Amino acid sequence: MIPLDEEEYGRWITTAKRTLKSAEMDLNNGDYNWACFKSQQAAEFAVKAILWGIRRPSYGHAISKLISELEDVPEGVVEASMRLDKYYTAST
Numbered sequence: 001m002i003p004l005d006e007e008e009y010g011r012w013i014t015t016a017k018r019t020l021k022s023a024e025m026d027l028n029n030g031d032y033n034w035a036c037f038k039s040q041q042a043a044e045f046a047v048k049a050i051l052w053g054i055r056r057p058s059y060g061h062a063i064s065k066l067i068s069e070l071e072d073v074p075e076g077v078v079e080a081s082m083r084l085d086k087y088y089t090a091s092t
Contacts, residue, residue: 009050044061
């Protein structure tokens with residue numbers, strides 16, 4: 001078993017938690033578009049925390065693609081990731 005890269009995991013998960021908190025504030029303020037986008041971002045950062053933590057760095061924004069790199073992901077999580085993917089908006 002590969003030991004967890006705690007520094008890399010910590011960096012990503014801290015970002016995920018901060019982004020989720022910001023999304024919750026947007027939700028409470030009625031800024032629903034921002035809340036949805038930031039929720040997707042928070043989930044993306046959380047999955048990347050796991051991947052980078054286990055030394056399997058991954059890139060991209062599709063949560064469903066990112067979690068496909070993990071084993072034994074519950075079907076409900078896969079379905080939720082596909083819903084969240086719809087809220088990602090690329091900048092142009």
